[in-house]
Amino acid sequence: MSGQTASSSLVCETFTESDIEGAHALSLQFRWPHRSDDWRFAAAAAGHGYVVREGTTVVGTALCWPWGEHGATLGLVIVSADQQGRGIGRMLMERLLEALGTRMTVLHATEAGQPLYEKLGFTTIGLLHQHQSDSFVAPIVEPPPGERLRPLEPGDTPRLIELASRASGLDRSALVPPLLDVSQGVALVRGDTVLGFALLRPFGRGHAIGPVAVAADDGLHMQRAKALIANRLAANAGAFTRLDTPDEHGLGPWLESIGLARVDTVVKMSRNGAPAHDPGVLQFAIVNQALG
Structure with missing residues (x-):
C-alpha cells in the first residue's frame, strides 16, 4: 500500500519501527499512557499495520496481530484530532481488514470508534473494565x-x-x-x-x-x-x-x-x-x- 494517498496531502504506508516515535507522539495527544517501549513491543509482537502521514508528521495509525491461522486482534487505531473527518480512520481500518481477510478479529472500541467499527461489520460481544x-x-x-x-x-x-x-x-x-x-x-x-x-x-x-x-x-x-x-x-x-x-x-x-x-x-x-x-x-x- 506504500505511497497510496487518502487525499492530495495524506500518504498511507506500511508501519515500520521508524514510525514508533511519531506514533507515540500521536498517542500522547489523546493522553494515552503508552510509552515508546509499549509501541515497540506491540509492533514487534507479530504485528503489522499502516501509518498515515501529512508531510513528515504521523497523523494516523492502525495495527493488527494475526494469532495462529484463524484469529486476530486489532488496535492502536488513532487519528490526530485536527485530521478527523477526512476518512483516515475508515481507510486504515479497510486496509487492515483486507489484509486479515476472513480471520475472526477482535478489538476493543472507544465510544468514539464504535460506530465506525459497527459499519465495518463488528458486533459487540462484551465489556472490558480498566x-x-x-x-x-x-x-x-x-x-x-x-x-x-x-x-x-x-x-x-x-x-x-x-x-x-x-x-x-x-x-x-x-x-x-x-x-x-x-x-x-x-x-x-x-x-x-x-x-x-x-x-x-x-x-x-x-x-x-x-x-x-x-x-x-x-x-x-x-x-x-x-x-x-x-x-x-x-x-x-x-x-x-x-x-x-x-x-x-x-x-x-x-x-x-x-x-x-x-x-x-x-x-x-x-x-x-x-x-x-x-x-x-x-x-x-x-x-x-x-x-x-
Whole structure:
C-alpha cells in the first residue's frame, strides 16, 4: 500500500519501527499512557499495520496481530484530532481488514470508534473494565487447599501458552514467549500441574498485570484469580498498577474494594465470528486492549 494517498496531502504506508516515535507522539495527544517501549513491543509482537502521514508528521495509525491461522486482534487505531473527518480512520481500518481477510478479529472500541467499527461489520460481544491505582492495598489471598503459588520456571512455557490460548480463544504461541521476556510471573500449581498464572510487566504509567488465566472446571476460579492478582500486586506495592478485566467474570467489585479504581470501560467487539473460549479456563485480565 506504500505511497497510496487518502487525499492530495495524506500518504498511507506500511508501519515500520521508524514510525514508533511519531506514533507515540500521536498517542500522547489523546493522553494515552503508552510509552515508546509499549509501541515497540506491540509492533514487534507479530504485528503489522499502516501509518498515515501529512508531510513528515504521523497523523494516523492502525495495527493488527494475526494469532495462529484463524484469529486476530486489532488496535492502536488513532487519528490526530485536527485530521478527523477526512476518512483516515475508515481507510486504515479497510486496509487492515483486507489484509486479515476472513480471520475472526477482535478489538476493543472507544465510544468514539464504535460506530465506525459497527459499519465495518463488528458486533459487540462484551465489556472490558480498566482498573488502576498507585495506592491500592494488596490483600493476602490464599490459593484453594492443596494449591500453592511459585515463580514461573522455563519449563512452564508450553503450559502457559495452552492456558492463555484456551482462556482467550486465540492462539497465544507467538505472544507468550516475548511477554515472558519482559514480565515477572507467578504460577498457581497443584502438585506438578500449573492451574493458572499471572504476569506483571512495565506498561504505561507504571506496570500492568495480565494476562491472568486460571483453570475453572471445578468452581475455584475466582479464588485462584484473586490469589494470583494479590501476589502480583504485593510484588508492585506502592507503584502504579493497571489491570484490564472482562466484565463477565465479575472481578471489578473486588478490585475496587482494594483500591484499584475503575477508570474506563470499553466495548469488546468481533468480526467473522467470536473467540472460541474454553469454559474450562478463564481469563481474568488481558494483556492489553490491542493484543487482547
